[in-house]
Amino acid sequence: MKKILVPLNILAGLALVRFTVSKFAAWPISVAAFEDMAKPIGLDPTFFRISTGFVIGFASLSFFINAVLLLTNKIQTPPYRNLFCTNILYATGAMSGALLAEFFLRSHAAWPLVYIAISILIITAMNAIASLRKCGC
Numbered sequence: 001m002k003k004i005l006v007p008l009n010i011l012a013g014l015a016l017v018r019f020t021v022s023k024f025a026a027w028p029i030s031v032a033a034f035e036d037m038a039k040p041i042g043l044d045p046t047f048f049r050i051s052t053g054f055v056i057g058f059a060s061l062s063f064f065i066n067a068v069l070l071l072t073n074k075i076q077t078p079p080y081r082n083l084f085c086t087n088i089l090y091a092t093g094a095m096s097g098a099l100l101a102e103f104f105l106r107s108h109a110a111w112p113l114v115y116i117a118i119s120i121l122i123i124t125a126m127n128a129i130a131s132l133r134k135c136g137c
Contacts, residue, residue: 009067016060023053037105062087
């Protein structure tokens with residue numbers, strides 16, 4: 001399972017880095033999306049975009065940390081096991097929030113982003129299964 005999970009965690013982390021950069025660099029497509037999503041909830045689109053960038057950035061970091069923990073076989077020891085499980089919960093929350101925003105805040109869902117978020121949630125579920133098998137988080 002480790003041979004599959006390490007590259008998948010790195011891939012998920014890299015995908016989320018790309019989305020973090022688009023938010024912080026104010027790519028036009030990202031700015032337009034957040035102007036659309038901020039209207040229903042009355043938030044400043046720039047604040048919403050940058051704060052989302054931090055959320056996604058921390059999620060990408062959690063995938064890279066999980067890859068390192070899997071490579072070093074440290075998910076069996078208590079402090080690292082707790083970190084691994086916390087990263088799983090954080091990534092689940094971040095991607096669930098992304099899906100909710102796509103369906104409830106946008107005027108129309110961007111389906112490629114939905115598929116990416118679902119794929120990342122599947123990787124997170126695989127992490128959860130691996131952690132339950134190895135250490136019982």
